[in-house]
Amino acid sequence: MKVGNYFTHVRRLLMVVGIWKVESSDILFFGKRIYQVYxxxxxxxxxxxxxxxxxxxxxxxxxxxxxxxxxxxANRFTVYIVIIIKMIAWQTRRMVDLLRVLLDQNQEMQEASRVDLHIRRLYRKHARYNHKLMFVLVSSGTAIAISIAAVGFMEIYKFMQSPESVNATEKPLPNRYWYPFDRNKNYVVALVDQSIRPTLSCLCAGVTSASLNSLAIFVRAQLKLLQYRFHHFHQREEEAFAALKRLCVKHQRGI
Structure with a gap:
């Protein structure tokens, strides 16, 4: 039976929000340029x-x-700053190097799971848990953004149905954003912007948080794998000392 990839959803979601910076061999050169612009x-x-x-x-x-x-x-600005810091952190050289190391370890773990039933079960257990957790975090963040936007649009609808809207000098908006154009004359454009931009920002918050959790879960899977290998280590292996040394190095890298 085929073993799924632990980082499949992590990679896809980080690419959706434009912060996946690990080079991938399966993306063509022209596709990479399009993704960089996106x-x-x-x-x-x-x-x-x-x-x-x-x-x-x-x-x-x-x-x-x-x-x-x-x-x-000011409060909303603070929230956005936290989101921006997380997005920037995911694109730092240290985080990119860490992802490369984890992707290499993931490949090793996948190869080991093809020949060892216990490792296969361990890998699938953590992969499924990670996929479910990411779905909950990302969907909940997006749902919150959509709910907030829906409440704002309901208030706008009530205002537009009231008699005061006829003589109103300024049309209401869910958020007080600055625009380089007249919000009243371009009211539809401002409404569309305020329905999309907060949703995308909350999506970024959910993706970055969920992806950080997925890294922690993967490290736990690596430690569980090392525990299993230490328990089943025996002296009949060829070059037993070298094999034990490799396990100790892997444990240090995991830490």
């Missing part, structure tokens, strides 16, 4: 949300009511 555009689109929130804060500090909106923008 990655840059996607990240700039998410980063611009934090910048728009920050630029809008001074214009909100006018009255007591607007001061509350300014504080709300």
């Amino acid at each position: 990655s840059l555009f996607f990240q700039l689109f998410c980063y611009s949300a934090a910048l728009s929130l920050l630029i809008e804060i001074p214009s909100l500090v006018k009255t007591d009511v607007a001061a509350v909106a300014a504080m709300d923008n």
